[in-house]
Amino acid sequence: MKRVFAKLLSGGALVLAPVLAQAAEVQVAVAANFTAPMQKIAAEFEKASGHRVLLSYGATGKFYAQIINGAPFEVFLAADDRTPARLESEGRIVPGSRFTYAIGKLVLWSAREGYVDPQGEILRRGGFRHVAIASPKTAPYGAAAIEALTRLGLLDAVQPKFVTGENISQTYQFIFTGNAELGFVALSQVMEEGRVTGGSAWLVPTDLYPEIRQDAVILSRGARNPVAVELVEFLKGEKARAIIRAYGYEF
Template sequence: MKSHASIPAVSLLCAGLLFGAPLHAADVSVAVAANFTAPMQKIAEAFQKDTGHKLVLSFGSTGKFYAQIKNGAPFEVLFAADDETPARLEREGDGVEGTRFTYAIGKLVLWSKQPGLVDEQGEVLRQATFERIALADPKLAPYGAAAMQTLNKLGLADSLASKFVQGENIGQTYQFVATQNAPLGFVALSQVFADGRITEGSAWIVPDELYEPIRQDALVLGKGKGNPAAAELLDYLRGDTAKGIIRSYGYAL
């Protein structure tokens, strides 16, 4: 009676390549700035489909993620809302040197869920007929800092200060406006933009010259150094699929 020989490893490798199934799929724990929530969810789906690797996503403020990483949080990759935090983590030895790069440049928008409330020139700010205006905490959130820079350049920061409602991050700020607890607010364009247009309500896309560029950097963290899928994720962000998703949410590259 013939004995059945074991299937050679090379045959398994060929089968894996033939059917597109990764032999060593891995999970990657990723900290993602709140403004990048929607595009990152789409990228995660595409990344898993194309590579088999699964992204375990956490969304929040870049400032809080920095504190959590310094306190040993098990994140392997950071997608920040700025370029300063990843650079700082790299300098302090908490990131893998040479992995940091700018994955997107964010855009600020003044948005209301109410059609017609926000005009395309932002004059509603000078009229100030609204009771509240939402913005993210400038000390924690780069989009909040950009909002304050905008108001300072327009000479409106002091006159509108009593109307401010601050969100801990840009995700919470968006919720203030989406639920109409604040009639309008400064949010990330990516939160209200898809397929080349504002998805609902009314908006003023803030001109670039009114705030410093919001360069958003990614970094493989120290805890991700031994996980090849972490580096593969950053490579994937440089590819056409991810770039197409990022652009579709109004980011520049």
């Protein structure tokens, strides 16, 4: 982005010269499941705008606690729609800024090829020691996994084998490192360019858990930061949406 300033030369001539405007920045809290796509979106936004995007990743519930306690975030991309709605009802966001940026999908995944069958029957067969799951208290994907197991009638059998991650990123690491043979993660964590990139997976049917609508908001702290508005508008654009779709999200 550029601005123009006037420079008076020694002969009295007035010359217009372009200079780069000072880059600004925006602080963004991002639900852990959206890490990979947001990294790409932020890079594209920085390239297009010249501004900096400072990203923090974590569990939606923990971000809520940090925000109400004064954390310096200006934009919040949650893993659900309830938390942004709560912030809105409490007067902690820019009015009218809340919108759904993605609809997430739950997947049962193992880092081992062929370990998880395409129908998820491994949950009934058993034979595994650990199932990784994100904390259902702070991570919407963890709550979705609990709901899916409940509807399948398998919660009582599987729950004693839970290894609980603080957020969905830690849950993925439990599975990736082999500390859990399998577990429930966001489809976006194991998909890129429209396909699962490694291991084996069962895409959990969407009728087994409530729709995971992921909402974004401009927080009150970002009300006076034009870069916050620019980033949110960029997130709604086709370039960002193409990235989001590539990771298995819907709208």
